[in-house]
Amino acid sequence: LDGAVKYNRVMLKISGEALMGDLGYGLHPPTVERVAREIKAVHDLGVEICMVIGGGNIFRGLQGSAQGMERTTADYMGMLATVMNALAMQAALESLGVFTRVISAIPMDQVCEPYIRRRAVRHLEKKRVCIFAAGTGNPYFTTDTAAALRASEMACEAIFMGKNVDGIYDSDPKINPDAKRYDDISYDDVLQRNLKVMDASAIALCRDNRMPLVVFALSEPGGFQGIMAGRGTYTIVH
Numbered sequence: 531l532d533g534a535v536k537y538n539r540v541m542l543k544i545s546g547e548a549l550m551g552d553l554g555y556g557l558h559p560p561t562v563e564r565v566a567r568e569i570k571a572v573h574d575l576g577v578e579i580c581m582v583i584g585g586g587n588i589f590r591g592l593q594g595s596a597q598g599m600e601r602t603t604a605d606y607m608g609m610l611a612t613v614m615n616a617l618a619m620q621a622a623l624e625s626l627g628v629f630t631r632v633i634s635a636i637p638m639d640q641v642c643e644p645y646i647r648r649r650a651v652r653h654l655e656k657k658r659v660c661i662f663a664a665g666t667g668n669p670y671f672t673t674d675t676a677a678a679l680r681a682s683e684m685a686c687e688a689i690f691m692g693k694n695v696d697g698i699y700d701s702d703p704k705i706n707p708d709a710k711r712y713d714d715i716s717y718d719d720v721l722q723r724n725l726k727v728m729d730a731s732a733i734a735l736c737r738d739n740r741m742p743l744v745v746f747a748l749s750e751p752g753g754f755q756g757i758m759a760g761r762g763t764y765t766i767v768h
């Protein structure tokens with residue numbers, strides 16, 4: 531059925547940079563609001579939404595360890611950065627009237643909820659957008675692995691990776707004008723061709739749990755809503 535919503539429960543993964551706008555660092559409030567509106571449009575369709583937001587707009591563990599900081603310490607700083615982004619997204623969604631919960635893998639009770647799987651599921655059933663923060667709670671992982679893990683735990687039907695480009699290309703479309711977009715591709719091909727979609731452990735987790743991955747342009751207005759109805763261009767990994 532064209533136009534009908536094809537999903538009941540989804541995971542939306544965005545990088546921290548998606549909230550940065552044209553700034554070189556941090557949060558750009560109009561951009562956060564624009565992304566929140568895209569999410570609200572999908573929420574209004576009745577879709578249950580999980581979210582994982584990266585932290586790269588504020589801090590990346592690898593950056594810190596390159597500057598001589600111990601890797602684990604730097605990674606914890608990166609996880610804290612994701613909590614800041616999650617709180618910003620929560621504020622933006624709630625100002626649009628969408629109820630949310632920020633759920634952290636690292637307990638910080640005054641700030642947000644700790645992660646308790648069954649409680650998170652209940653929030654989703656009550657149509658609250660669940661923003662999973664602090665990644666997996668472990669150093670040496672990324673928010674991509676967190677998205678793959680939580681999507682499986684929450685029994686999401688697919689992970690939607692909101693990017694600046696409308697899918698996975700065989701080479702960088704910003705550099706190569708002849709780059710070709712894949713309509714669909716297997717996890718193994720993504721790994722073998724070393725395509726930059728998610729890090730390898732996240733891809734492997736998706737593959738092992740048969741979690742489809744949809745890469746689409748969140749930068750396209752109405753893009754997320756369109757993808758929910760099977761419109762627009764995207765790449766599906768399965």
Ligand code: UDP
Nearest residue numbers: 546584585586591605608665666671672673
């Ligand atoms: N991080 C971590 N464990 C996790 C998730 C994240 O240690 O489970 C740290 C890691 O240092 C990472 C940073 O948090 O560099 C920010 O996350 P990520 O790089 O995935 O953000 P994105 O690139 O998506 O903005």
